Amino acid sequence: MGQTAWNGTGTFEFMLVGLWARPPLRPLLWTTFLAAYLATVLGNGALVGLIALDQRLHRPMYRLLTHLALLDTAYVSTTLPQALAHMVARRSTLSLARCGAQLYVGISLGSCEAILLAAMALDRCLAVCQPLRYAAIMTPKCCATLASAAWALGFLLSMPNAVAALRLPFCPGRPPVNHFFCELPAVLRTACADTTANQMLVYGLGTPILLVPLAFILVSYALILGQVGKLPSAKSRLKALTTCSSHLTVVGLFYGTVTAMYLGRRGSRALPTKHHKLVAVFYLVVTPVLNPLIYSLRNRKVHAAAQYALARLSGSRIVLG
Template identity: 40%
Template sequence: MVNQSSPVGFLLLGFSEHPQLEKVLFVVVLCSYLLTLLGNTLILLLSTLDPRLHSPMYFFLSNLSFLDLCFTTTCVPQMLFNLWGPAKTISFLGCSVQLFIFLSLGTTECILLTVMSFDRYVAVCQPLHYATVIHPRLCWKLAAVAWMMGLLQSIVQTPPTLKLPFCPHRQIDDFLCEVPSLIRLSCGDTTFNEIQLAVSSVILVVVPLSLILVSYGAIARAVMRINSTEAWKKALRTCSSHLIVVTLFYSSVIAVYLQPKNPYAQERGKFFGLFYAVGTPTLNPLIYTLRNKEVKRAFWRLLGKDGDSKNT
């Protein structure tokens, strides 16, 4: 069947049934986007310019910051345009590009957070061998795998989603073009797409999250064997920022992609989708900078001050 939606695009409803809420959301999303640009750009600058941050941890963190910059820029400008006025339209081409990039970057972040948990595992459980195990060549390979898996996932899932026979009203009950929302818009058989979404969710969400939990389980066992308060504090300093980011990211992803089929879950999923697209990229740099002395010291050095003498 020929996709009849392609010449005219779609309508992104968002929270159009609550216009007073849209104005508040516009301000919140705009402020969050500006903070995202500022925070992640700052981390990229510090990781690049400060030699003391040329380590695997900050290499992966700079990848995460670059990813978050691209992630929000893919969807936030269109979101702000729709929240500001009555026009809620997005062209078929715009929706296709947004879906492709959003899928790719979201998958990349799932894999990248898993890689970062492996980095933290080696740092805590094998500190004497850290430099040997997590060497620069391996870092580049792991980052390349994360980005390539994101691209592959998008290549596999985007075309079948866009080929669905969409309903004539063309109304997407969401802020942006995502696979679950486009599947709900279809008036045809979506069995294949739902199976594909379920399989990809297990492979790219459940499996990476399980590996992260295994890594932190091993870290907890290693620290418990030492039975030292100082060891617990050191492990907490090493892992807390990443663990908070993982919790925020995966809780929102699970709420969006693994939700049951009912109106309440879909409405709740819109809020989680908004947080997934806007909130986590804003909070990530704040979590890593506010809880990381090395990043704060690098910031003061960037300003020409002695960061080591600052009381952080």
Template identity: 40%
Template sequence: MSNVTGIKENETSTDFVLLGLFPRFGHPSLLVLIILLLYTSAFAGNSTLLLLIWLDPRLHAPMYFLLSQLSVIDLAYISSTVPKMLANHFSGKRSISFLACAAQMFAFLTLGLAECILLTLMAYDRYVAVCNPLRYTVLMSPKVCLQMAASAWAGGALAALVHTVYPMHFPICGSREINHYFCEMPAILRMSCVDTSIYEMTVVSIICIVFVLLPLGFIVSSYILIFLTVLRMNSPEGRRKALATCSSHLAVVSLYYGPALVIYMTPQSAHTAEQDQGLSMINTIFTPLLNPLIYSLRNKDVLTALRKVVGRRGTLKWT
């Protein structure tokens, strides 16, 4: 009798059910433990990078201001999905309300699209620094940097609003189980009982062109010009420093855009839900984890700031 009642409640409820990360995996507790460790490491890494940029005056430069915005996005990005997944696992409840699902999708898309814009602006910053250094202070003034950050957040939020409101209005037939660990747009579209191909071909394609292909083309063009300029440099030290900074940014771009191209620029029928989950893990978990490592390990200024903070704490401890 209770099972029948539960089925009826599920049929009439507007709540969704998150099946979690790789629901067929035989050791879910081990997987959750690994995710918790990765989340803690990503949170600590980005928080440390933000603290260093705030404390060290030598890091009060346009490049590091944009990098601090990237760390803020990464902190919010990983926090928009992982805590809910962990809470569901430890509580044993996998449901998420319609409004909470829409809010999670909006937050995830806002942060993801804002990161697309920010990575493009960071490429522009490197282009100006290497190819037009005499005008760097003018082209990358504090006011311009603030405008860049505001445009990234605003652009991401506006596009995310469209991509949240429209898909959530598609009627859903049958099970409301989402084969994912968070409310992602492709997973919601798969549940719709109407044909969403027109939406995917128009709205989704336009957004992907504006926020993925065009920024990626701009980034590639910027780095072609940067590398041509670097090849003409007479100073080996200047060439090495420029390449080290640019290679860090290129690594982050590759790590972020690779999975996004597969998930959003290919038909949904071309990849399974499990493949989407794996690719989403790269964007939502591994990218926020690796970004501070990529930028800090190959950046002497950040490493110097870290040594100063650690040395200062050690001195205070001994005194």
């Protein structure tokens, strides 16, 4: 379907294979991707708006959830609009600079999310294990510090992988990037040089970026389970665990897909290419759509805030009418 090559102006370009689909199914695939993108932006945007406007949601968990929603929105916005445009244009090319920027931002936002999920685990651990000191510890300043650290560390720790990948030689005539966006493992497979050092770097930085936050999350929940076991009634134990269920679900979705993508057996060749792209669709398209739903469906405070916002909106329309 094309190859990485030099265009007529002498600029190197990557060609992307994109998502395979039979011609009759392409409009359906395009519509599904567009609907997923709009649902992600609107769902996460509505959640951020509710948290910002409703005083009842000005709590540590929701402050951190705001950053998760912004991360998900930014993540899909770096890839899906371009994928949609390529599906319409039927010419999927990216310059080296654009591909590099997409690769770096994608890795960075994923890294930010891993660290932010660890900060959210700390919040849940303190809420269950230190309820009397929780408000004094998880102040707005502490939440802002944790969120800022997640953003800063995510972009800082991702830089070596992006720089090392873009310094590889990419020769004309090599196969195209077998993906619908410039994702690190897919780009590495198109280099015309030994990528062993890059694979080692993926593993080396994958430890602090993914496994250290995961270890922190597991320790936090071990402490939570230990504390929950000491509660006197089954009702109180269930209530304590319910406050953590949304976060645990998001953690499972995130680590189940990203770990399979980046830290599986044999690095970037861990999965067959078709399965590799399906996993990418799941964590890039499905997970950002589900996250606001996971945090909203069983959350009474979010329900109350949404009902209050809808009531105010309806009231304003009546007044205007």
